[in-house]
Structure formats: structure tokens, C-alpha cells
Amino acid sequence: MTRPETSAARHWHETLRCPRCRGGLCRLSAELLCCTACGASYPVDRGVPRFVPEDGYARSFGYQWNRHRLTRLDSFTGVPVSRDRLLAESGWRPEDLRGVRVLEAGSGAGRFTEVLCEMGALVTSVDISSAVHANAASNGRFPNLRLVQASVYDLPFEEESFEVLVCLGVVQHTPDVERAFKALFRCLRPGGRFCVDVYAAPVAYPHLRQVLRPFTRRMPPARLYALVEAVVPRLLPLARRLGRTPKARPYLTRLVPVATHDRLGLTDPATLLAWSVLDTFDWLSPRYERPQTRRRLRRWAADLGLREVAVERRRGLYVVRGVK
Numbered sequence: 001m002t003r004p005e006t007s008a009a010r011h012w013h014e015t016l017r018c019p020r021c022r023g024g025l026c027r028l029s030a031e032l033l034c035c036t037a038c039g040a041s042y043p044v045d046r047g048v049p050r051f052v053p054e055d056g057y058a059r060s061f062g063y064q065w066n067r068h069r070l071t072r073l074d075s076f077t078g079v080p081v082s083r084d085r086l087l088a089e090s091g092w093r094p095e096d097l098r099g100v101r102v103l104e105a106g107s108g109a110g111r112f113t114e115v116l117c118e119m120g121a122l123v124t125s126v127d128i129s130s131a132v133h134a135n136a137a138s139n140g141r142f143p144n145l146r147l148v149q150a151s152v153y154d155l156p157f158e159e160e161s162f163e164v165l166v167c168l169g170v171v172q173h174t175p176d177v178e179r180a181f182k183a184l185f186r187c188l189r190p191g192g193r194f195c196v197d198v199y200a201a202p203v204a205y206p207h208l209r210q211v212l213r214p215f216t217r218r219m220p221p222a223r224l225y226a227l228v229e230a231v232v233p234r235l236l237p238l239a240r241r242l243g244r245t246p247k248a249r250p251y252l253t254r255l256v257p258v259a260t261h262d263r264l265g266l267t268d269p270a271t272l273l274a275w276s277v278l279d280t281f282d283w284l285s286p287r288y289e290r291p292q293t294r295r296r297l298r299r300w301a302a303d304l305g306l307r308e309v310a311v312e313r314r315r316g317l318y319v320v321r322g323v324k
């Protein structure tokens with residue numbers, strides 16, 4: 001984080017726990033934390049504690065969010081796309097979040113982090129990839145934000161230490177979705193509210209991107225990005241035209257593997273192009289993409305004893321909401 005270090009910031013590592021043994025952490029230096037129980041040490045990279053290797057399976061996400069640090073932020077586009085999505089999916093009101101301890105898992109470049117911080121929540125945002133540094137550069141100005149590079153499989157926090165859990169666009173991109181989904185809830189206190197969304201299966205219509213992914217997901221991120229950046233401007237006009245043709249939309253748009261965003265209220269051509277490049281890369285690059293069925297999500301929620309669970313279909317997603 002780029003803000004000057006206050007005393008509170010200097011001591012916040014004391015609320016972290018060793019992900020291996022859950023021991024407390026002490027600060028050996030500005031760049032190193034150490035577990036007081038098992039002795040494991042963890043680097044602090046540019047102010048962000050890191051509990052995972054620098055370069056894991058989510059490397060493409062680190063690449064995309066550092067290249068597109070601002071693209072998705074409401075403060076950058078001037079259109080409240082992320083705010084509207086967060087409120088619509090969760091059903092929460094901004095005032096419900098003020099002063100509340102929120103865990104945001106898989107924060108990417110921080111478009112929802114920004115919204116949560118602006119609402120006055122006490123936000124802890126976690127991402128496994130170097131996207132945390134994009135988030136820090138954009139949102140490090142918020143005194144109510146803490147950022148950690150860690151995995152949802154091994155969150156470096158005390159049990160039941162958050163009142164709200166938000167995880168959007170993440171768990172389908174993990175190698176073991178059931179384990180990731182279930183691990184999220186360890187840090188939510190009983191009675192805490194949650195909103196987790198997951199790509200929905202079965203996919204309504206097959207999409208050409210699913211044919212391309214076995215090849216593209218193996219490509220080095222920079223090479224794939226260069227390809228996407230070259231192809232998207234050529235295909236975007238066609239993809240948008242098909243998207244505007246009511247009868248063709250469900251079928252033919254699936255043949256053009258370019259993401260379009262005509263229904264979000266974005267109008268600036270440069271913004272629409274940047275979103276298309278970003279989302280097309282986001283379709284093609286992740287190592288894992290594992291949509292889930294409603295039945296499976298309901299079973300996992302039942303296994304965890306979650307209450308008031310609603311599983312709602314929103315376009316290609318299932319949104320799972322409820323209370324722990």
C-alpha cells in the first residue's frame with residue numbers, strides 16, 4: 001500500500017495468523033513477518049503480506065489486472081457498474097456495510113474493493129495473484145482497507161473473524177471448487193452474511209471460447225494478450241452487431257469469441273474496447289474454469305449448515321447468498 005505507515009498500519013499484522021499452523025505473526029522487519037509458533041516466515045512485498053508463492057496457477061490474472069489496473073473501476077469509467085452489481089447480487093444496502101468487517105476474497109484489481117471502501121466497510125481484500133499490487137495502487141488511499149496476497153484455501157485470518165463475506169468471479173477459477181467454496185466460510189462468524197457468485201453450469205449455449213481455451217490457457221500471458229489485443233478490435237464491430245440482433249444473439253454471438261458490454265451503460269468507444277480486450281483475455285487465459293450446478297452449490301451450502309440460502313441465476317452466474 002502506498003499510504004504513509006500509521007501506527008495502526010504498523011500493527012495490523014497482529015490480526016493475521018500463520019496459514020500453516022494458525023500461530024500469531026510478529027514483524028521481523030518492514031519486509032518480513034514470522035510465525036511465533038512454527039517459525040515460518042512471510043515476505044511483505046510493497047506493504048502487502050504474501051502467503052503464497054509469487055507465481056502460481058493464477059499468473060494470468062496477475063498479468064491482466066496489472067495491465068488493466070483502472071479499466072474496471074467505477075471511479076475510472078464514471079459509470080457505477082461494479083457498485084450496481086455488488087448491490088444487486090448481494091441484496092445489501094450501503095448502510096448495512098458501514099463499519100462492518102468485510103472479507104473480500106479474490107479481489108483482482110479491486111473494483112469491488114473500491115465500492116466496499118467507499119461504503120465505509122472495514123475491508124480485508126485477498127487475492128492469490130500479483131493483482132493485489134494493482135489493487136494497492138488504486139485503493140491504497142483508503143484507511144479502511146487491508147490487503148493480503150493469499151489463497152482462499154489457506155486464509156491467514158482467525159476463525160470467524162469477519163461479519164460479511166464477498167467473493168465474486170473467483171471460485172470457478174480454482175483447481176478444487178468445492179474446497180475453495182467451503183474454505184471461504186471458515187473466517188465468517190456465525191450469523192455473518194455472505195454473497196458468493198459462481199459460473200453456472202450447464203452452460204446455456206456452447207461458446208467458441210470453450211473450444212479455444214484448451215490451447216489459449218497454456219499460452220504465456222504476454223503472448224496471448226498480444227494476440228487478443230490484435231484480434232479484438234477487428235472482431236468487436238461484428239460481435240456487437242450480432243449482439244444487437246435479437247434472433248441471432250443467443251446463437252451467433254457464441255461463434256465470435258469476443259466479449260461485448262453493450263448493456264452496461266458504457267458508451268465511450270475506448271472504454272468499450274478496453275473492456276472487450278480485458279474480458280476476452282479473461283475468458284481465454286485462466287488455467288481453470290469450472291462452472292457449477294445449482295444442485296451442487298445447494299449441497300455444499302447444506303454441508304456447511306448455512307442458513308437462509310438463496311441460489312439465484314443471473315445471466316451466466318449463480319449467486320449464492322445467505323447467513324452462516
Ligand SMILES: C[S@@+](CC[C@H](N)C(=O)[O-])C[C@H]1O[C@@H](n2cnc3c(N)ncnc32)[C@H](O)[C@@H]1O
Nearest residue numbers: 058061106107108127128129151152168169170
Ligand atoms: C475473474 S477475477 C475476479 C476479480 C474480482 N473479484 C472482480 O470481479 O473484478 C478472479 C480472481 O480470483 C483470484 N483467485 C483465483 N484463485 C484464487 C485463490 N485460490 N485464492 C484467492 N484468489 C484467487 C485471481 O487471482 C483473480 O484475481
